[in-house]
Amino acid sequence: MVAWTAEERAFIQDIFSKLNYEEAGPKALQRALIVYPWTQRYFGSFGNLYNADAIINNPKVAAHGTVVLHGLDRAMKNMDDIKNTYAELSVLHSEKLHVDPDNFRLLADCLTIVIASTMGAAFTADMQAAWQKFLAVVVSALQRQYH
């Protein structure tokens, strides 16, 4: 069981309340696909990913980015049991999608950077610490059912 302080919970809620899921999700996924191009291996069916512009204008990438953010929303709403909340998603990513879990960390880092760019100085060091702890728990839960 992960222990969250009241301050950490407040930080996480605050960040989510300021997030536009339809903007941050797509931006984070686009960034991951551009900065870590090997992640494109999982999106063969998404069409044109040939360069940064194509990725940024790709509607399937944007749609999927939004899906990811809504998934994170579920974790935020179940912060005391992310492990079980994500059990099915973990099986999905392992058994069906066959995603190397290191990619979760890469996408998480890109999301952190997108949040930093939208929140600016409001994204304090304390918030960053809490946020990265949250993402680490999410990533760990997503990896849990891999075997």
Add this chain to the structure above:
Amino acid sequence: MSLSAKDKAAVRGFWAKIAPKGEQIGNEAFSRLLLVYPQTKTYFSHWNDLAPGAPSVKKHGKKIVGGLGLAVDKIDDLFNGLLTLSELHAFQLRVDPANFKLLSHCLLVVFAMLFPDDFTAEVHLAIDKFLARVALALSDKYR
């Protein structure tokens, strides 16, 4: 993952824009490293104040950014250009190289915070590659 001419141009261009805020960047990034990754404080047990923005933290942040500026200057030959720093980190400081990644991440976060419009995905890519090369050069003499 070597640096292409395009990467180097992107790094130089971005660095020119951000250099005026070098001190602030160094302070923010290093403060964040110590707070977000508390294990990094183990290298600074000889300082009594490791709080974000403390005088020794600010001073060290400035030093780090100075080192990065040197790296940008020597971007065409990082391994030779950073030789002295590499020997310092290898034989004296002996910082576990895993920590270079952590500091790089904090730098990226601070770049995004302070320069959201300039720190595009393509610049992010070039800078990420550059920081990885710098880390490699710094750990070159470790063993």
